[in-house]
Amino acid sequence: MTGTLTIGELAARTGVATSALRFYEERGLIRAERTGAGHRRFPRATARRVAFVVFAQRVGFSLEEIRGELAKLPADRAPTRQEWGRLSRTWQARIDSRIAELERLKTGITDCIGCGCLSLDRCAVLNPDDRLFRRGPGPRYWLEDAPDAG
Amino acid sequence: MTGTLTIGELAARTGVATSALRFYEERGLIRAERTGAGHRRFPRATARRVAFVVFAQRVGFSLEEIRGELAKLPADRAPTRQEWGRLSRTWQARIDSRIAELERLKTGITDCIGCGCLSLDRCAVLNPDDRLFRRGPGPRYWLEDAPDAG
């Protein structure tokens, strides 16, 4: 019980590879102090942050989005009940909109594709708010869903 | 009205770039005949297949998974009501399991991360069937969800 965790300990507790943890640190999702030898020492609260990263990725958020959410939490201590509550409410709102999209897609496959309605650019299922469906080039432009909403 | 579509026409009808359509053909998701000059001619039913690809990607399936689903449909004519019904039922089952996972994640963020339960490898939210959570190295091992189920 040292109060901090080595990268190996953190990896063991979270199931996330050390290489991934270094990558997350580089990307600003987690932070570590250094020992005299230059070794990382993570605050114990980091395990919760890593868990959040894993969960959020399952939901479909990019690391950059997750970084933005995590920036609202203190890096070196456990969040208060209030702080955690705020975070998890915005998180739940995002999940809800994701679920709503899936529901649309579920009926869309019969109603929309099945019937031959194929103007995807203006499709109400893919593009409910009449936003421009495609935004600029790049591999992942389909996957965004109003990332700045909420 | 030629009965078939050029790649440009298919792109215009679906909103999917010609480069992506060539990529889909290369990956076996769609098929085209060739004119004497080597130009692609797509059966009209291809537009429906492309729509399916776009929808399925929004849900979160990889092109390889989508290829597997599409392989159950005829490439060069519209699917019968039966064929389409079968496909959309398995599709809906997949969406349902995706939604169920999101519901688990939604409560998991407070119940599981919030309370400090951080044994992600054996976490019931991430890994409900007690499957091994991590399967081999590779960037995307979190994202799979029993791809061969159904």
Place this chain on the structure above:
DNA sequence: TCTTGACTTCAAGCCCAGTTGAAGTCGTAT
């Protein structure tokens, strides 16, 4: 002393889902 194991950095590589660009071929319109 020497080896082992955990750590460090840095560069390169991998997979996915495409995009981009160069170089060339058609067919039609002017």
Place this chain on the structure above:
DNA sequence: ATACGACTTCAACTGGGCTTGAAGTCAAGA
């Protein structure tokens, strides 16, 4: 005749999310 636009192939590049490997540092144990 020639220019234009739509098409072709092929190779190289992008971006996200890491992993892998090489080369080095440090502390503890046989």
